[in-house]
Amino acid sequence: MKQDQELEAVVRQRIRGLRVARGWSLDEMAARTLLSPSTISRIETGHRRIALDQMAAIARALDTSIDQLVEPVGDEDVVIRPHNHPERGITTWVLSRGSGQTVAKMRITRKVPAELRVHPGHDWFTVLSGTIELRLGDRTILVGTNEAAEFSTMVPHAFGAYDGPAEVLCILDHAGERSHLHGPERDL
Incomplete structure (x- = not known):
């Protein structure tokens, strides 16, 4: 259960980060996803769980994939070894x-x-x-x-x-x- 909550927090952070990086307001994101600005805001702030159809629309609008949005945060070694x-x-x-x-x-x-x-x-x-x-x-x-x-x-x-x-x-x-x-x- 805690893992699910941590993953949701990471997904929310990624969605908001990608939206902000593109310079989009909540209204612009809403227009691109066909979701309401309040829905986008509640998803980003954790006041609403993300439904699969919403995640698909958000991923499409952000030019990413659901897989990339839910990719686990790992402790893998980031050093590239020969x-x-x-x-x-x-x-x-x-x-x-x-x-x-x-x-x-x-x-x-x-x-x-x-x-x-x-x-x-x-x-x-x-x-x-x-x-x-x-x-x-x-x-x-x-x-x-x-x-x-x-x-x-x-x-x-x-x-x-x-x-x-x-x-x-x-x-x-x-x-x-x-x-x-x-x-x-x-x-x-």
């Missing part, structure tokens, strides 16, 4: 996941693998430091600091560090994440 794969010559920091894409920072120390791989999708990366040697089909492309590359991963490809370690920030779709971030048997 995952070192010395056998692959790669260290990764997964920065975010969602919307079918993963953003990761990678430190690459190994040379380009001899075997080129393919998988569905597209990869994108920008080089933060060093130089990446990208093998894309029959081509070899050097991508230096502050340069970026984007390519179809249906083209046989691999990349590695050129003349010393390199760090990249990459955006991977689901297939790219599986191929590049999981399992020691996989290579870029």
